[in-house]
Amino acid sequence: xYFSKEHTWVRLEGNKAVIGITDYAQSELGDIVFxxxxxxxxTITQGEPFGTIESVKSVSDLHAPISGKVTAINEELExxxxxxxxSPYEKGWIIEITPSDAKGEVSxxxxxxDYQHYIDTERNK
Amino acid sequence: xxxxxxxxxxxLDYGPADAYMNMAIDExxxxxxxxxxxxxxxxxxxxxxxxxxxxxxxxxxxxxxxxLCLQAGIDVVRRSTGGRAVYHESELTxxxxxxxxxxxxSANVKESYATISKGLLAGLKNLGLxxxxxxxxHIQRKQTDVRQKNICFLSPxxxxxxxxxxxxxxxxxxxxxxxxxxxxxxxxxNNDKFLEICNFPDAQTDLMRSVWAQKTAGLWDYIEPLxxxxxxxxxxxxxxxxxxxxxxxGEFSALEKSLTRELEIKYRSPQWNNxxx
Numbered sequence: 001x002y003f004s005k006e007h008t009w010v011r012l013e014g015n016k017a018v019i020g021i022t023d024y025a026q027s028e029l030g031d032i033v034f035x036x037x038x039x040x041x042x043t044i045t046q047g048e049p050f051g052t053i054e055s056v057k058s059v060s061d062l063h064a065p066i067s068g069k070v071t072a073i074n075e076e077l078e079x080x081x082x083x084x085x086x087s088p089y090e091k092g093w094i095i096e097i098t099p100s101d102a103k104g105e106v107s108x109x110x111x112x113x114d115y116q117h118y119i120d121t122e123r124n125k
Numbered sequence: 126x127x128x129x130x131x132x133x134x135x136x137l138d139y140g141p142a143d144a145y146m147n148m149a150i151d152e153x154x155x156x157x158x159x160x161x162x163x164x165x166x167x168x169x170x171x172x173x174x175x176x177x178x179x180x181x182x183x184x185x186x187x188x189x190x191x192x193l194c195l196q197a198g199i200d201v202v203r204r205s206t207g208g209r210a211v212y213h214e215s216e217l218t219x220x221x222x223x224x225x226x227x228x229x230x231s232a233n234v235k236e237s238y239a240t241i242s243k244g245l246l247a248g249l250k251n252l253g254l255x256x257x258x259x260x261x262x263h264i265q266r267k268q269t270d271v272r273q274k275n276i277c278f279l280s281p282x283x284x285x286x287x288x289x290x291x292x293x294x295x296x297x298x299x300x301x302x303x304x305x306x307x308x309x310x311x312x313x314x315n316n317d318k319f320l321e322i323c324n325f326p327d328a329q330t331d332l333m334r335s336v337w338a339q340k341t342a343g344l345w346d347y348i349e350p351l352x353x354x355x356x357x358x359x360x361x362x363x364x365x366x367x368x369x370x371x372x373x374x375g376e377f378s379a380l381e382k383s384l385t386r387e388l389e390i391k392y393r394s395p396q397w398n399n400x401x402x
Contacts, residue, residue, distance in 0.1 A: 006302060007232075028232040033207075034182040049301075052181070057284060058234040058298035059181045059207040122232060 001089075002106050003115035006047075006063035009089065010109070012102055019065060020093045021053065021084060024119045029055035032084040035094060037073040044068060044097060046105050051094070053084070066105040068097035128228045134364075135375035137168040138357065144176035144202035144213070145392040146385075152205050152392075153384035154222035155299065155306035161380055165223035167364070167372060169357050175214035176200035177322065180207050180297065185399045193322040203398045206297035206308050212319035215343070217311045217356055219245075225303050229368060234298065238284035240368065241307055245286055245294060248363025252356065254347050256294075259287045291342035313350070315343035 001011045007025035011018045026032065034054040044050040049061040050070075073095050077083055084092035099105070110118060139150070147170055154166050175197075179188050181204055188210045194201050221241060223230055230237045242258040249256045286294035296309035317337045320330055344356070361372050377385075391397050 025232075028234065030234050036182065054180075054182050054207045055234060057208050057238070057296065058300055059205070060300040061302065063302065 001112065002065060002109035003112065003118075004047075004063060004065040004109055005118060006065075007119075008063055008065045010065040010106075011089075012099070012106075015098065016071065017066060017068060017097050017099045017102060018093045019095050019097065020088055021062065022115070023088045026085045026088045026092070029053065029058060029060060031056050032081045034081055035074075035077045035084065037095065038070050040070050040072065042070045043100075044070060044095075046108065053094075062094065065109055066097075066099050066102055068099040068102075070095055070097050072096040129369050131369045131371060132227075132229070133164055134370045134372050135164045135166040136361065136372040137166060137375060137377070139168060139170040141171040141173035143174065144172060144178060144200040146389060147172060147218070148178070148202050148204060148392045149385050149388035150381075151220045151222070151306060151308060152299075152388050153381045154220065155205070155301060155304055156384050156388075157378060157381045158222050158224055158304040159301060161378060163378065164375075165221065165227060165370075166375075167361075168220045168222075169360075170218050170220070171216065171353070172213040172218065174198055174200060175212070176202060177319070178211050178213060179203045179398075180209045181205055181299070182207065183209060190322050197322065199322060201398060202392060203400060204297065204299075204308065206299040206306060208295070208297035210323075211295060211310050212316065212322075213310060214316055214318070215312065215314040217313065217344075217353060219309045219311070219360070221305075221307045223305050225300065225305055229370075230305060235284055237298065237305060237307070238296065241296070241309075242284070242286060243367040244364035244370075245309070245360065246363070247367045248360030249286070249288075249293075251359035251362050252344070252348055252351075254288055254293075254344075256286050256288045259285050259292075288342055288347060291340060291346075293342050293344070311356075312341070312343040313345055315341055315346055 001009055003009050003022060007022045009020055009022050032053060032055050036052040038050050044064040044067060046064050046067045048064055050064045051062045052059050053062055074093050157163055176199060177189050229240050246256050285292050294309050294311050296307055299306045317334050320333050320337060364370055364372060
């Protein structure tokens with residue numbers, strides 16, 4: 001599992017990748033009320049916005065941790081967006097993609113320890 | 126250790142403009158914060174003609190009665206910020222554009238609201254009002270009535286400013302990669318005309334009217350009407366008294382002017398405003 005500085009995670013599962021927001025992100029944003037998804041078939045690009053997530057009174061961009069083509073969106077979040085808060089790494093996944101260059105692009109991401117260090121620095125700034 | 130040295134913020138004191146221009150300018154301020162080395166910016170403005178602004182993710186069809194709005198000459202615009210429908214007529218609006226890396230702000234949404242609220246509460250105190258920053262303990266997620274879901278002022282008081290239990294200042298945020306835009310609405314007169322353009326059946330409108338009077342307020346409900354300049358002065362002093370900031374009148378940058386021209390096209394377009402969920 002890899003993490004971005006924009007607080008999204010990606011889990012590589014064979015030839016697909018699952019993407020969501022981190023526990024830190026859901027806690028900082030507050031209760032999630034709406035997720036705006038890309039469409040299946042859309043291309044997303046590492047570091048670029050691919051959708052938005054609205055918590056109570058804040059709309060934030062979702063940034064792609066890696067590039068690829070969207071193959072699935074988590075439709076359960078349409079009726080139960082709070083799942084992102086309750087289970088950010090499992091049931092609260094946001095999209096699934098076919099990565100275009102996972103091996104190359106994960107070198108731009110953080111592992112769990114480095115991400116923890118990154119958010120500890122953010123918290124203490 | 127946070128760097129809490131005095132910051133110079135830019136003050137943009139604008140007058141009235143239409144809903145589309147107001148939203149275009151605010152988003153230009155947000156985008157420019159990412160691109161240029163600009164100070165945090167506080168903008169004041171008003172709305173002419175009256176308008177309804179919808180939250181970013183709201184369904185355009187169900188939020189308000191578009192036909193009635195058209196007949197009444199009320200503009201309808203979708204914001205880039207979250208939240209629900211807000212009516213803008215007799216009001217002072219503020220917008221703050223700042224980088225999230227600013228030591229006074231953070232990734233935490235509630236904390237950022239709390240920071241801005243400090244300034245607003247002190248500003249209201251300068252006008253003689255005792256207000257509170259409200260954040261509810263209990264979350265009401267499932268609202269069965271879709272019309273109630275749509276109206277900002279009827280929702281629980283998410284990080285809002287209340288006076289005597291009534292909502293006075295409602296605000297909403299938009300966050301990009303490293304920047305924050307917060308827009309807030311300070312009604313002067315508590316105008317329930319808004320309820321007429323919501324999709325309530327007649328019987329419900331009377332009920333909504335009494336709920337509205339209980340739950341919402343305008344500034345002139347509590348103080349004698351003042352020239353708007355006096356209100357702005359009090360709010361500016363409030364920010365300077367409670368936060369390590371100095372507000373300095375400034376100008377739009379060339380980039381902000383050019384962004385505004387592009388964004389005005391977006392905000393005037395049906396594709397943007399008529400989005401359906």
